Amino acid sequence: MLKGKAHKFGDSISTDHIIPGRYAPLRSNLPELAKHVLEDADVNFVKKVKAGDFVVGGNNFGLGSSREHAPLVIKMAGVSAILAKSVARIFYRNAINLGLPVLICDTDKISDGDELEVDLTAGTVKDITNGNKLTFGKMPEVMLKILNEGGIINYVKKHGDIVV
Amino acid sequence: MGKTLAEKILSAKSGTDAKAGDIVIASVDLAFVQDTTGPLTVRQFQSSGMSKLANPERTVLFIDHAVPSPNANQSNDHMLLREFADQCGCKLSDIGEGVCHQVVQEDFTRPGDVVVGADSHTTTAGALGAFATGMGSSDVAVAMGLGKNWFRVPESFKVQVDGNFPKWVSAKDLILHLIGTIGADGATYKSLEFHGGTIKKMSMTGRFTIANMAVEAGAKAGIFAADETTKQFLKSVERGNDYKALEADADAVYEKTIKIDANKLEPTVSKPHRVDNTALAKDLKDTKIQQVVIGTCTNGRMEDLAVAVSILKGKKPAKGVRLIVGPASRRIMTAAIEKGYITSLIESGATILPPGCGPCMGLHQGALGDGEACLSTANRNFEGRMGNPKSFIYLASPATAAASALTGEITDPREVM
Numbered sequence: 001m002l003k004g005k006a007h008k009f010g011d012s013i014s015t016d017h018i019i020p021g022r023y024a025p026l027r028s029n030l031p032e033l034a035k036h037v038l039e040d041a042d043v044n045f046v047k048k049v050k051a052g053d054f055v056v057g058g059n060n061f062g063l064g065s066s067r068e069h070a071p072l073v074i075k076m077a078g079v080s081a082i083l084a085k086s087v088a089r090i091f092y093r094n095a096i097n098l099g100l101p102v103l104i105c106d107t108d109k110i111s112d113g114d115e116l117e118v119d120l121t122a123g124t125v126k127d128i129t130n131g132n133k134l135t136f137g138k139m140p141e142v143m144l145k146i147l148n149e150g151g152i153i154n155y156v157k158k159h160g161d162i163v164v
Numbered sequence: 165m166g167k168t169l170a171e172k173i174l175s176a177k178s179g180t181d182a183k184a185g186d187i188v189i190a191s192v193d194l195a196f197v198q199d200t201t202g203p204l205t206v207r208q209f210q211s212s213g214m215s216k217l218a219n220p221e222r223t224v225l226f227i228d229h230a231v232p233s234p235n236a237n238q239s240n241d242h243m244l245l246r247e248f249a250d251q252c253g254c255k256l257s258d259i260g261e262g263v264c265h266q267v268v269q270e271d272f273t274r275p276g277d278v279v280v281g282a283d284s285h286t287t288t289a290g291a292l293g294a295f296a297t298g299m300g301s302s303d304v305a306v307a308m309g310l311g312k313n314w315f316r317v318p319e320s321f322k323v324q325v326d327g328n329f330p331k332w333v334s335a336k337d338l339i340l341h342l343i344g345t346i347g348a349d350g351a352t353y354k355s356l357e358f359h360g361g362t363i364k365k366m367s368m369t370g371r372f373t374i375a376n377m378a379v380e381a382g383a384k385a386g387i388f389a390a391d392e393t394t395k396q397f398l399k400s401v402e403r404g405n406d407y408k409a410l411e412a413d414a415d416a417v418y419e420k421t422i423k424i425d426a427n428k429l430e431p432t433v434s435k436p437h438r439v440d441n442t443a444l445a446k447d448l449k450d451t452k453i454q455q456v457v458i459g460t461c462t463n464g465r466m467e468d469l470a471v472a473v474s475i476l477k478g479k480k481p482a483k484g485v486r487l488i489v490g491p492a493s494r495r496i497m498t499a500a501i502e503k504g505y506i507t508s509l510i511e512s513g514a515t516i517l518p519p520g521c522g523p524c525m526g527l528h529q530g531a532l533g534d535g536e537a538c539l540s541t542a543n544r545n546f547e548g549r550m551g552n553p554k555s556f557i558y559l560a561s562p563a564t565a566a567a568s569a570l571t572g573e574i575t576d577p578r579e580v581m
């Protein structure tokens with residue numbers, strides 16, 4: 001069970017909002033890079049976010065670049081899962097590859113600051129603040145396996161191969 | 165039942181009868197990274213326990229995004245890539261060779277290949293009839309080590325384009341129009357497959373531009389049949405033997421068909437800060453710009469430079485406009501010098517950049533000041549993309565870019581010609 005606060009963002013949060021290209025010189029210095037997470041969408045996010053919290057987006061979250069640093073800095077901020085109405089393809093796969101769950105659900109029903117409880121096995125999100133209960137769709141089996149191993153690199157390390 | 169191009173390629177490369185929705189393990193024919201995603205790929209590869217590359221000859225590390233290196237951190241990242249290439253025996257495309265999405269087409273992509281790159285615009289290789297898609301650093305690390313990865317076979321949209329482009333309208337206007345119509349998530353997880361009379365007649369340059377931007381509609385791939393034009397392109401880069409014809413089955417099943425009449429297209433522009441926020445150039449008069457960029461992996465090819473030269477020749481940009489031109493590869497730079505394009509552009513006031521990404525991603529070269537606006541032939545205009553969240557990026561064709569440089573405001577090229 002994951003528990004934390006919702007940090008709500010709008011539609012079309014791009015990988016440039018999450019970690020802009022101008023910080024590429026910091027990509028080999030992840031602790032410094034992570035200080036700029038979501039800076040172009042909310043400059044105060046990095047100060048507000050606490051371990052276990054959730055990033056809650058609208059439609060097409062994570063569109064744009066293939067930079068895996070985008071989900072990586074979100075994970076480094078302590079975020080336990082990303083919730084969104086829809087997610088861009090590469091971002092989705094990258095987050096799962098890093099062991100960061102991405103849950104597709106109707107985030108219109110969640111407000112900024114709401115306390116959430118996520119049950120990954122049951123596929124449910126409980127909004128403790130407003131009492132709403134949401135369900136999220138199942139991800140493909142292969143992604144679930146990768147997520148359960150803590151990401152694709154751990155998966156390959158353990159199995160020496162990739163199977164579906 | 166017939167197969168789409170995506171289904172055909174993924175069937176062949178997975179040894180299964182792959183259909184949309186299936187998840188397959190497919191062999192990878194080319195895996196590449198660039199200098200902003202590569203260092204993480206190298207680290208992930210090293211921590212995965214994999215020690216050897218499955219196919220060093222078809223693994224490429226590009227140093228193209230920050231070239232020549234603008235700072236010590238990036239120089240260190242470049243060193244890391246060079247060392248890894250030395251150790252593993254893979255290919256290195258160092259500074260000055262060009263943008264990955266041009267060099268990959270010149271030197272590596274073959275029709276029917278599966279291509280993965282740690283860069284979202286890897287879709288560009290779909291123009292040569294490959295299944296090409298962008299992935300993150302870890303996924304590419306896996307493909308480099310195992311020579312394969314898992315793929316969900318996408319459903320396909322058939323984009324049927326017929327008719328002739330009006331004068332000064334090009335492939336860029338077509339793809340901007342398409343993205344404006346279906347939206348930046350209109351093709352998420354899908355493969356866009358391009359068909360019709362306009363596509364058959366279209367040059368390789370136009371096909372590259374379109375496949376490059378397929379990802380801006382969320383698509384996993386943008387694929388063209390491999391035909392005579394593909395063959396001629398491969399011959400022109402001394403790879404005629406890599407050609408094989410490839411087309412979708414006549415009875416392939418598409419999730420939907422999108423019809424576009426090329427005759428009706430007009431010079432189109434994406435306005436800040438979304439690629440699907442499109443308008444016609446003629447409706448954006450009085451939109452002042454301070455910088456024009458012609459180049460990038462979207463529109464930095466010979467045909468693009470030729471259009472710019474034909475509009476700019478003997479003229480100068482309007483006062484207050486900086487004109488920046490970046491050929492996409494060394495091969496293109498050389499050809500443009502031989503044809504006299506570079507001299508002509510310099511005489512027209514252009515600053516010429518070395519082959520590479522230039523200002524596209526906001527790393528160096530041509531970052532915008534607060535409140536400034538740039539018209540670029542690149543593929544993305546997200547807030548902050550060109551180094552400053554307080555600036556504005558418009559996207560358009562080389563013709564619209566060149567015309568706008570002359571007037572200092574967004575201009576339909578037909579108005580200056």
Ligand code: SF4
Binds near residue numbers: 263264461
């Ligand atoms: S030119 Fe721009 S879009 Fe193309 S690879 Fe370089 S940074 Fe990416």
